[in-house]
């Protein structure tokens with residue numbers, strides 16, 4: 001089964017060129033990189049506020065908004081989850097990550 005984030009990333013890439021009238025991704029993309037980055041910053045702030053308030057339900061929702069907007073920004077830059085995965089693997093090494101997670105790959 002495909003991972004939810006991988007599916008969302010594929011949908012975002014496909015929706016970038018849709019009509020801004022029917023697609024939030026297209027509308028935001030049309031407004032430009034700076035606007036996408038601004039939205040990401042706003043969602044990050046809302047995530048931080050939810051965490052400080054210890055509001056787990058709100059924190060979950062804001063984290064979802066944050067990840068969604070991060071994917072929109074990465075797509076606009078021609079990047080994606082595979083690039084982030086590669087960078088994380090480069091830092092830690094795949095076996096190191098598996099060890100920390102308490103399982104083997």
Ligand SMILES: N=c1c2ncn([C@@H]3O[C@H](COP(=O)(O)OP(=O)(O)OP(=O)(O)O)[C@@H](O)[C@H]3O)c2ncn1[C@@H]1O[C@H](COP(=O)(O)O)[C@@H](O)[C@H]1O
Nearest residue numbers: 008011012015022023024025026027039042064065068069
């Ligand atoms: N996961 C999401 C998702 N998460 C958050 N959002 C939108 O992000 C926006 C954030 O809310 P805000 O009030 O801060 O933003 P806003 O008022 O709409 O915009 P501004 O005027 O502030 O710029 C809302 O409009 C949410 O609907 C999302 N919009 C779309 N998706 C998914 O993205 C895919 C493509 O969506 P479309 O591009 O709309 O087809 C679909 O699978 C959707 O489910």
